[in-house]
Amino acid sequence: MYPVFGSLNWITPYGLMLVVALFGGWFYMRRRALASGMDVSHVDLAVPLIFAVSLLGAEILTTISPQDTEFAGSLVQSHSRFRLFGLLLVAIPALYVYSRVAKLSFRKLIDLSALPVLLWLALIRLGCFMAGCCWGDLIHEPPGLTDIADPLLSAQVLTLPWLSGTQLAFGASFPTESLAYQQHLALGLIEPGAVSSLPVHLAQLYELILLIVLLAVLRRAESKQLPPGLLALFGLAGYSVLRFLIEFLRADNMLVLGSLTFHQLSCIVLLIVCVIGIAILKHAPVRSAWNFKLH
Numbered sequence: 001m002y003p004v005f006g007s008l009n010w011i012t013p014y015g016l017m018l019v020v021a022l023f024g025g026w027f028y029m030r031r032r033a034l035a036s037g038m039d040v041s042h043v044d045l046a047v048p049l050i051f052a053v054s055l056l057g058a059e060i061l062t063t064i065s066p067q068d069t070e071f072a073g074s075l076v077q078s079h080s081r082f083r084l085f086g087l088l089l090v091a092i093p094a095l096y097v098y099s100r101v102a103k104l105s106f107r108k109l110i111d112l113s114a115l116p117v118l119l120w121l122a123l124i125r126l127g128c129f130m131a132g133c134c135w136g137d138l139i140h141e142p143p144g145l146t147d148i149a150d151p152l153l154s155a156q157v158l159t160l161p162w163l164s165g166t167q168l169a170f171g172a173s174f175p176t177e178s179l180a181y182q183q184h185l186a187l188g189l190i191e192p193g194a195v196s197s198l199p200v201h202l203a204q205l206y207e208l209i210l211l212i213v214l215l216a217v218l219r220r221a222e223s224k225q226l227p228p229g230l231l232a233l234f235g236l237a238g239y240s241v242l243r244f245l246i247e248f249l250r251a252d253n254m255l256v257l258g259s260l261t262f263h264q265l266s267c268i269v270l271l272i273v274c275v276i277g278i279a280i281l282k283h284a285p286v287r288s289a290w291n292f293k294l295h
Contacts, residue, residue, distance in 0.1 A: 017127025022051060025120035032112050038104075046098050046109075054091040084121065085266050107229030107281075114235040115218060121239075122211040129204040132178035136201025136249045139171045142189050153187060157251045159259055171201045183251065201249045210242040227284035229277070237274035240267040 099106040128134040173196035244267040253261040
């Protein structure tokens with residue numbers, strides 16, 4: 001729940017889990033490659049290469065949506081953030097280019113990558129919780145919320161007022177070094193010298209749990225004969241849905257259209273693309289599909 005490990009400024013909880021997640025997903029993808037009969041050297045080359053190239057996507061998305069970098073509007077200074085959808089923006093085309101150069105089936109390759117990517121993301125969300133980023137909305141509506149001049153900012157930290165104070169609402173407070181604390185302080189929701197932030201939804205752990213469920217569902221689905229590419233589309237569609245829902249409980253993204261964030265609009269676009277792709281591929285032949293037999 002801290003952005004840094006005390007005086008160790010050269011390493012952060014998020015950075016540490018990013019590395020752990022990368023190697024965890026890499027190892028899982030190697031296992032899947034071996035189980036499918038694919039040469040694992042392709043995995044060892046493609047994973048670090050595409051990950052490095054895809055880092056550019058984070059900067060591209062930040063340029064496209066500069067407002068989304070402000071987690072409390074003009075009250076808090078904008079900060080650089082690692083963006084999943086920015087990675088996807090570059091990673092998928094990069095994977096396609098690699099498949100063409102290596103003379104591999106792109107649809108098979110994205111199926112091979114689908115579950116490792118979800119595992120990578122689940123570990124990343126654990127890092128988000130450890131670092132105190134990607135925090136959630138307020139659990140209860142504080143008295144000072146109605147005094148905020150900008151209604152978008154008050155809606156940002158409490159997007160679903162009807163959930164406030166219900167039995168479904170549970171969470172935790174973050175310490176003084178956390179971004180949630182800085183946001184609440186900047187908005188005047190807590191006094192200077194407060195020992196912690198107001199209680200917020202643990203959106204990072206909510207997403208982690210949903211990702212584990214999605215992984216289990218897709219792991220079961222891949223035991224069936226599916227046309228190549230369909231598993232990856234199911235995975236992307238499933239994540240688009242769960243991320244769309246989780247965004248309602250996150251307070252670190254600006255609202256850009258009503259109560260929707262830029263990421264939710266991205267999820268809608270991705271879901272439409274996935275539905276069209278699934279409709280096209282579900283009738284494709286399965287004779288070239290890979291069977292993953294992991295023991």
